[in-house]
Amino acid sequence: MMPGQALTRPRPELKHSSFRMVVVAADAERIQRTLAKFSAARGYTYEGRYQVPGLLEGSLAGVDFQLTVRTRSVPADGSGTLALPAEGAEQCEVVIMSTTSGRAPIDDVLDDVVQSLRGATAYSEAELDQIVESMPLLYRYAKSDAAWNSWALVFRDHYVENSVGFLLACERAGLAPEWIYALSKGDRTSHRDRVHATFIERGYRSAVLDNSVIDGAAGESEQREALLVGADVNEFIKSAHDAGRRVLVVDDGGLIAQGRATESTGWERIDGAIELTVSGLQRISRTDVEVPIFNMARSRLKTHIAYAEIADSCLRRVRSLLHGQKLLGRRIVCLGFGTLGARVARGLRASGGRVLVVDTDSLALISAAEEGFETARTLGAALEREAPFLITGSTGAQALTAEDLPLLPQNVFLAGFATKDFALFSRNSENLSSRKISDIGTEYLLSGGRKAILLGDGRSLNLYEAEGIPNQGYDAYRAGTYLAAVSMCRSVEDLQPGVHVQAADQAIEDAGLFDAYYDTYIDVA
Template sequence: MTPGQALTQTRQELRLPSFRTAMVAGSSERIQRALTEFAAACGCTYACRYQSRELLEAELSGAEFQLTVQARSIPADGSGTLALPAEDAMQSEVVITGTPLDGRSVEGVLDDVVKFLHREASAYTEDDLDQIVENMPLLKRYAQPDAAWNSWALIFRDHYVENSVGFLLACERAGLAPEWIYALSKGDRTAHRERVHATFLERGYRSAVLDNSVIDGTAGESMQQQALLVGAEVNAFIRLAHQAGRRVLVIDDGGLIAQGRATGGTGWERIDGAIELTVSGLRRISRTNVEVPVVNMARSQLKTHIAYAEIADSCLRRVRSLLHGQKFIGRRAVCLGFGTLGARIARGLRASGVRAVVVDTDPLALIRAAEEGFETARGLRAALEREAPFLITGSTGAQAVTPEDLTSLPNGVFLAGFATKDFSLFSLNTEDLPARKIAETGTEYVLPHGGSVILLGDGRSLNLYEAEGIPNQGYDAYRAGTYLVATAMCRTAKDLPPGVHLQAADQIIEDAGLFDAYYDTYIATDTTDRCGVMSLGADYV
């Protein structure tokens, strides 16, 4: 018997009440709505004893239990959002006390109430949503009512973070009805993923998970089965849209397109246009016969020169936050990959005093790294023969550590992956290494020759592990650019030939004046037309 089970048994024997606590966004009014819904769902009785904006006391009664719910609303501390809370934003402390009837346990129903509160009352409040919109001023300015959206449905697959909420709110403002939005999470453990999911459902979107591991071919059986169910739901959504006379646009990282939705593949409903966000997605698309127009955002000037800098910054900040007790200055790190992201990570580490060694299979990348002053190696083992790093970063998008590399890894080294596959040997534990979870940090794996390594996070994009990744303002321009391209697709998709369009995004963004708007909003020193964040002129619309 565990200590928790023993405590529960003692409480039952002494007939002491059990209790649970919860912290929920919003005022007591929101708690009451959720409790009313819970009572209706489980067939029990809800009775409110007292309620004001700040306080709530209520009862939930069933045949086998009686619960007392007390809630107190206090000023929001901002822990559930990126922005500073609005002046009158509230959150509620909730205590639920349970008394069993006929000696039966109430532990299960207490847990059920807490889960229900977290699910039903965790959506962003209107104050929260206003803050998200205000902190993405470029997106706010460009997203105006546009009839081009009226005849479309949208499937949006990306990380469940606040800037994704901001983007879909922008689509709503443009005229896209909420019931024609299907949001899909890529499965990363982002800090506010449950709040994002709850918000999408509350607004009337469909929301589900299509995990990256399914796309990469590393998913287990249960994840694959879930993906099949989601795929069937996506098919049904596309059919419904077409039956309603709507066309379907996908904003994606390659997962849906690679499945055959842009090719009319067997078993998949065909979409009408797509926007590709990632290089890995482009690689997947290149292996298919695309029969609809696909606009490339992955290699756009906007992503290359602005978005990747923000992504790299978020990666480095997350490493430092997880390794806050480690010395960085003067120590060695090995950086696997010197592409668009990997090069920025290597430069960022060097700027903070780390002596970085670059590993890449592309000789041109090694030449670039060497001519920037980095030490280089063609492979990980070659680098480890010379150095004993305290940190290895991975941004290759391919398996970067093989079983043959295990004997070369130094004891105690930290592994920081910024793509799903780089350290999949550990995250999937394909070698059955003894493992130990380290709370809020990652997993320690014992190596065959002795010693151990520590995989930070869950082996996926570390900047998104229990974090929001990029600040909303940091991704404002990229989301605004994606919105502009999506709007143009809604207007012109029928006139675009099938295939991947590499230059279209750059032209659309240039014509809209987004880079001028970005400079004037975030960089220019002239504050004469600013109020917090500069309002944009009509020329940028």
Template sequence: MREVADDAGWSAHETAADDAGSGSCRLLGPAGTFVEAAWGPHPPTAPDTLEWGTPPARRYRFLLRGPAPAPLTELATRLGRHTAALTAGEADAIWAAMPLTRQFAEPDDTFPGWALIFRDHYVENSVGFLLGMERAGLDPRWIYALAKGDRTRNRDRVHAWFLRRGYASDVLDNSVINGTAGPELQRHALGVLADVERFVHRAHEAGRRVLVVDDGGLLAQGYGSPGRARVDAAIELTVSGLKRIEAVGALDIPVVNLARSGLKTCLGYNEIADSCLRRLRAILPGEKFTGRRVLCLGYGTLGARMARGLRAVGCRVAVVDTDPLMLIEAAEHGFETYRSLPAALAACRPFLVIGNTGEAALAEADLPLLPDGVYLAGFATKDFSVLTDGPLAERATPVPGVGRRYALPHDRTVTLLGDGRSLNLFEYEGIPNRGYDAYRAGTLIAARALCRRPEDFPIGAHTTAVDRIIGESGLFEAYYDRYLADA
């Protein structure tokens, strides 16, 4: 038996473990309190990540026992933090599942002089992207990862893995960027933004420049303009982020736009739409879809794919859009079309309304027009914000794992699926790693070009340069050969 001390004032008197990996110990606390711990192998379970390996990772279960609750709680918390992170085998499997990111992450002298602030969803392909940036030459101690606040399935495990890897990691919730956050999230965001400023200052003092890969959230907070801890360059990932950047006004840095690139439009949105449809069917496993009415709000890049996908499973889909060109395109593809939501609801009775606009698509005046019991599925945060950010939110009834049910005037109810944000990220992993591999590889390629010669990118948002950069990189040829070619 040996004694091991740590910085929290605990000491452990360990017993030997048997061949099965079981064991026990007595932990003595600083005030004389103690906890008895025992552990043993956990029966095999299904993989907790998209990628799986053989043999599966060994898992253990712990039994903690003691006379005082405080040390039990403390030790359970510490064990939880230690065991939450992705295992080495799981991280290796994610990395192996992103061959294009690996291919274009060959190290060179571009990134050693840079620091990175990466703000995106905490999903497995984000792990693969940051591993790619490391392999390309970025020091992990100069990576600051920020979650956007979505309830992705393994966000806590990804966060714990980032910390173990040596990154800084926190949450800067999208509701803060949109101005709809409550007091608690606002207070947290102030602390995070102060820490981001310190990170930028430390990087500059160390002679490093700072790249942001984001959806416009940090630029909307002023980090791309004079007067704050200005970063040096940015890559924009989303259309909503572009709108935020446009609202800010003058930028003082170059911004490479991936949101409207051919890469995202032609490859990324097919995978995004697929994940949206899969999540929609999974969250309503008891519902009939075939033959039923669905109303699709917005016929843009994602909305058009959603409308076609729903029609492919037998739904009768109607489209609402305020852009006459989009209405023409939808009508000429065989969809019923309407200029407004009230006009559509006067003509048909959907069981499901899909939001793809990224704007406030449902107004308070529209609520009495909704059919009783209708489902609302948002794939952009603002579409149904009249429910999530208004007074009705206080009277909503949570439906765990599904969403929230709202009581409306005139004895009607509606069910908002998920949490009002992108439904494909609600308690779900979202896009398959191989499905987003090309987009993550393209982001790395764009980052390398921007950081290698930032002087080639004048101040402001660049909407065409990225198509040339990625087109010349060989990514599309590699994508075709990897995933589509027969030989």
């Protein structure tokens, strides 16, 4: 595997009613310890033995089943990390087989074993060092700082390597691990299990608070799980306050949308927040806010640097999923011509696509038209004029409606870069017949025998079984977020409640981050 393939390639796994095969980014000794701990916790027995160096065989048994587990050490292929594998790094191929005849299917037991092995995949110290080395700007600024001594942190974002880098930086600066609560936004990032395992191993709390819950689109089981997580977060915030610590949230509006920025909702109130996304700002606008919030979503850093990296990751991911499709000369409709959508449209046109832009904002349409794009006010109007093979969405709102379904051309691909754009399909509100296409997405059957293929899971496509942005690509944005967080910790007593637009920009400017970015990545001898 070439360096960087781990951005988009999921780890291989084979699944059958009587066996599982999985590749685990851990050595045989760690797998041995994990299986022993897993068995003890469930009242099973486990006995492992080495056949030869690098080849482990074990027996895992319960009351009415017996499994054989064979583990073979092989050189790490780079699929478990964004960096080149460290010298001598290994991973393991693990085969779990049922050796019991006449028993009912044991899929649940096999799946539990696989999940426990995935929990063994915390990044090694060598891999963590590689993450640190890949984010030089972040670690330029993350020095020991007394500002963290009286704070706790709730960090809610995608579970990717640069999130690991950010929290390691906070640790390095003096934030104790027990005062870090990490929350995944629920996207199926390729290394999410490794990230979670790393956070747990380092002493953080780690859980999932899915965006679908925040947006009111989750099912009953997800809502029940979110209530448990919410209660645990509340206990964490209360414990921090009882210990004399304030609580900072780095988020996309999820926790604030739940009412944690005001005392009138019954939740323990946080003390400050760093807002990362425009959708988060929209969520915040619908709730009362009694704490200061720094606006990273509209910062110069995100607008001029981070969005370019996000757009690049979107374009790379859609091209990788459409690797069997011709793009040159074919028609594409791009929904949304905002900061991200405009970059996506330009990128697809630069790749040879014939792009038409749809937006509800007249000024955005004027900008697109004056750049030479065809334009339309609605998707329906666009589909009446041409039959695209690809439709992208980056509006952050439901951009495709039931009225548009009869106009969709045969075998059209849908690529959403924001969660809501193609919610009609991802939530299947029209009860369409569908089939899953492994590692690609879902095919939906429309009227007249037409088919539409939703790439990924209808959420941010650049994060579907992928890492999204390389660590170096998000280094500056993580560094800027860190600088904003430290500024909040130092100045919170002097800040008024509400969203502060200039504060993040000022902290970044005062630190000289743009000069450091230029010197580090652009003006390199």
